[in-house]
Amino acid sequence: MSGEKTKPGPDSLTWFKSSYSAGDGGECVEVAVRPTTVHVRDSKDTARAPLAVDPTTWAAFIEFATR
Numbered sequence: 126m127s128g129e130k131t132k133p134g135p136d137s138l139t140w141f142k143s144s145y146s147a148g149d150g151g152e153c154v155e156v157a158v159r160p161t162t163v164h165v166r167d168s169k170d171t172a173r174a175p176l177a178v179d180p181t182t183w184a185a186f187i188e189f190a191t192r
Contacts, residue, residue, distance in 0.1 A: 138157035138159070138164055139157055140155040140156065140157045140166070140168075141155060141156050141157070141158075142154070142155050142168055143155070143156070153167065153168035153169060154166075154167065154168065155167075155168045155171075157175070158180075161179065161180070162177050162178070162179065162180075163177070163178050163179070163180055163182075163183040164176070164177050165177075165178070165183075
């Protein structure tokens, strides 16, 4: 995933903003990758717990979403 790197959160994850996110503060998705989990959150609501999925599930989602 390419995109803008954001500062680490209090949970020590390093978040990357999607390159598909609009720069006007609209729909912004951030992703943090760990060896066994991919965390996904809304950059406008970082206090909400992120969605966590395994890397295989994330890869299948990305493949489907980019068709």
